[in-house]
Amino acid sequence: MAVYTDVGSEELGRFLDAYDVGRLVSAKGIAEGVENSNFLVITEQGTFILTLYEKRVDPADLPFFLGLMRYLADRGVPCPTPIAARDGQTLRTLCERPAAMVSFLTGVWLRRIEPNHLAALGEALAAMHEAGQGFALTRPNDLSIRGWRRLVTACGARADEVEAGLASELATELAALEAAWPRDLPRGVIHADLFPDNVFFDRERLTGLIDFYFACNDFLAYDLAVCLNAWCFERDLAFNATKARVLLAAYARRRALSPGEIAALPVLARGAALRFLLTRLFDWLNQVQGALVTPKDPREYLHKLRFHRAVRDVGAYGLP
């Protein structure tokens, strides 16, 4: 949670002059998102989220992210819609940073996940995958199998500072995944970071998917693997197979999973666990003095990785 850039109300007012949204009524920096600065902006005509993209986002990726949100929103996916200025542009500049306004979504994210939330999630994820099929731009997944070796190398022997033997375990795991990683599963645009804090609900009803700033092209089933990790473990790190079954069944009702995708789920789930383990490990080992964001403990994902590694088949995820 952070607001990295202080935006004066006078500057914001001038920024809004380029849009057909009426005058500024209120603006609050919001403690949401760890990569960018976000503001809840109320104008005479509505409520919006204004994002200033900070240095961890590559400006070259912004047309992909903003274009995707617009494309998905136009096709009924409940996600933020970028607001075009009068000149038709959605990507503008504020305080010397790339900046965009998107529509405000109602709903809140859940701390306590119930199985019926997984049903809504599975359906929404499948609908997003379907809606994204015609999107013309592409972006590789830098944080999939090809990106992990770089992170393993960057962490190096220091991984053992977190747990003795971890450096060796990571090297072995990476080699195993490189050998077993699928090659020809159905591909498309994936969210790639669909954690509970990126999904809004109004009680049981899913009202929004947010934060598309890791979205990319990859195996569609990899998004399910991320969700198995992010949504199906309890607070004590016990895996809840009921939640997994509900998630996968709801997804498959909307978009059928191929036998290859189903068979690949354990290795994809291992890979997704390794991805979050590696980025958290890297951030843990490279903490910035005075940073606004506290790094997350990487051991949560080490535990999840080991769970998926021990899985015999998709029966562990509640599938027949």
Place this chain on the structure above:
Amino acid sequence: MAVYTDVGSEELGRFLDAYDVGRLVSAKGIAEGVENSNFLVITEQGTFILTLYEKRVDPADLPFFLGLMRYLADRGVPCPTPIAARDGQTLRTLCERPAAMVSFLTGVWLRRIEPNHLAALGEALAAMHEAGQGFALTRPNDLSIRGWRRLVTACGARADEVEAGLASELATELAALEAAWPRDLPRGVIHADLFPDNVFFDRERLTGLIDFYFACNDFLAYDLAVCLNAWCFERDLAFNATKARVLLAAYARRRALSPGEIAALPVLARGAALRFLLTRLFDWLNQVQGALVTPKDPREYLHKLRFHRAVRDVGAYGLP
């Protein structure tokens, strides 16, 4: 800017069940206020600010703060109104902290102050002072003349880490102020922290006064002295006598200043400068590792203190 306490949406939903505000629609932690955790909460019936009082606020003071806001709002002062739950209480508990919901005020705070903003400020301050006259509860000003010696002592010789000779200058200044401090000016409830980020505007129109968590009983003119410091210096720390004159004239049109109050302004302004110098100096010398808030440079108020000390009479503030 900070949100110290993470409030889950389920907990927040249950908290709201005690109020007649409809169901939770959205909630965002907001980067506002350095003492407490604040959330912008949207329900079916409106928009509110929820505050969780963190350890720097004495719970025993909360009935004064909340009662004052209610009292002032009922008398037309544009300030947050505490929302009573169904049981009539405005002070409740959330996440084991005292918590209160107040009404949401439109408007934004200004980075670039123009003289006409000072006119609106002066009038609103006088109106607040008038409206507060009948308020029954009282709270001493811990950060007025009686509290400064404790801070001077706590900073001690380490003040010289900020500027050579500062410890001695502070001791001399404190002694001078203790000798010259007025005794019998008109008293009442004051805001005591009316900086630009606590005043909302819609262009020239003042829409709200917020953050009453330093409010107390003291000389009414001390609030003007705080504003002379907080509103009438330019970014380069040059004093803008036009702004001071507009502020004082607008105030006096609503509530006449006595000759004693006018004559006391230079010493009150010195005192107000010393108050913010001392708290900033203390925070600067006692920085907490990993704190979410960056301490402000105390030298800004050292400069302001020296300005007021050099003032010959109220002519420096644009008065005849």
